[in-house]
Amino acid sequence: MNIAFYGSSLLSSYWNGAATYYRGILKALAERGHCITFYEPDAFDRQQHRDIEPPEWARVVVYPATPEGLAGVLAEAGEADVVVKANGVGVYDRELLEGVIARAAPHALKIFWDVDAAATLDEMRGDEAHPVRRALPHLDMVFTYGGGPPVVEAYRGFGARDCVPIYNALDPATHHPVAPDPRFASDLAFLANRLPDREARVEEFFLKPAASLPERRFLIGGNGWADKPMPGNVTAIGHVGTGAHNAFNGSPLAVLNVARDSMAEVGFSPATRVFEAAGAAACLITDAWEGIELFLAPDEEVLLARDGQDVAEHLASLTPDRAGAIGRAALERVQREHTYDLRGAIVDRELRRLAAGVREVAA
Template structure:
């Protein structure tokens, strides 16, 4: 059996860890394709105190102390694997040092992968920094895989020294995200689920809070950490962190749910958030802010509603009947199941890794 060591933020906790659903989906599917997986995650940011999943049967989870000694011990285990993945945004106090140690400890001949789960932000952070540690490390990786970003991200990574770059988009895990019965606590005209982050706040103001102010007779539901209820319009009900086990009900209960891209992802395009696939898998009617490449995943006005600004969001909410919302949600679910599940992604990744293990060029 082929072995894979994955160094990431957390597999067992989604607390301040938006990549959790992505990791769970792609790694569960890869395990189904015959990979023996160990996920190495640091005990930082209170994530272990807020677990929403036990270690799964399809991957071993090594939780290492968030200390220099713990980091070094975890890095030595890179030698155990045929394929070694280091992800961005792990959250340890010195992720650059972790990446360097993992590279130094990997077995000779192992396939080495930098997996960037926030490529637009990573690339922006390296602008004007020719001595950035990631620029130093990139040539040591066999390939860069990214959460999204499309042609702009591929070209940017190749331009700064990556041997190759291939997007592995978010997708649906049908075992995890699927239709359920609505719950009264999540009833609303529009639901939005996202942690409060500096590079999304202005867009949340435009696409969620502005429509709420324009539609005082409508109920808006806000889930996620970091929001201050007293600063929100009176018709916005903030409920705090929503564990992944409740995401299906959160998606199924409002008439529609909203996706708002972070600034960097909206600017680059081709970066559908995990939330897009979660909502579609649950059969929710999704309203998303506009970004280039959405047609690659969902057809506007048929499988998703697209909004250029908050005024568009308000218009969608006012015009949306229960019947049309249900039809859009079901159409989205059929499209995603047919072409955008994590098994589709794992099939592609397994083929790519097999070529790399044989030292063949990527297709």
């Protein structure tokens, strides 16, 4: 099928944590014979901070973030068999969603792909005119970045015909063990952009343990942290491109994952960095959220923390041997059960099922 995908960016992870998710899923679909065109706006300096050039498995259209640029890419929606609007593009989100629905060919599947489902659902509960809520009757499917049964039930309650979570995963060709890099040597490293609905949890799970363990070294990567007050044993290094993620994850004694507020509340929402860290055989410490055991086994493949004190206690008792054993076990688990090839098979199956239903109706 010809798939037209309107998202934030495939080429850049700059202020765009979904980049590796898009790459993994869409590459897997291309390997199953689908033709991918990804439409991304030239916005937020992402094109000046590209991690990759356009891959051979996708056509990438970078359009000006202007009304004229928007009109140009929407005009191509009618040529696709599947049109996908992902949330969080950052510019013209409403217009893109309404436009792809209006311009899609009669036979085309219309998909909304929610990479922040818990937050979207909260917005929809408070706004009957929310663009996603108004679009649901016209959509064939909602795919989500995660969220499990609570998100599926909520979307169906709002009138979605169907909702299927497509979780983050590992692309073994991209994320894998590498030699340690002295730039990232530390006892605990954390990588995430600074966002309002994550900051309080970062203070609890990262900065509080750092303050309580002044003799240990802490490293924080990502945009927005430069002016954040931090203990003296914390080093902020700014944006870390995806090409350095393996070394970032594989060099510290342990790496930390901290969910955003909404994702922690709903659960069943492993971030991309969970699988990227596991793919690099890192010892991962994550804030506890419902459903983690579906992805990694606590105490064997991942360490869980209820608060900053738990993080500090894990670090205080963690030896290099145990950290290595946890990282190797996590790597084996994700290579076996959580690859983008497996996730792509789910999307491929759903698209073919939906397309068969459209053909039956047409006949």
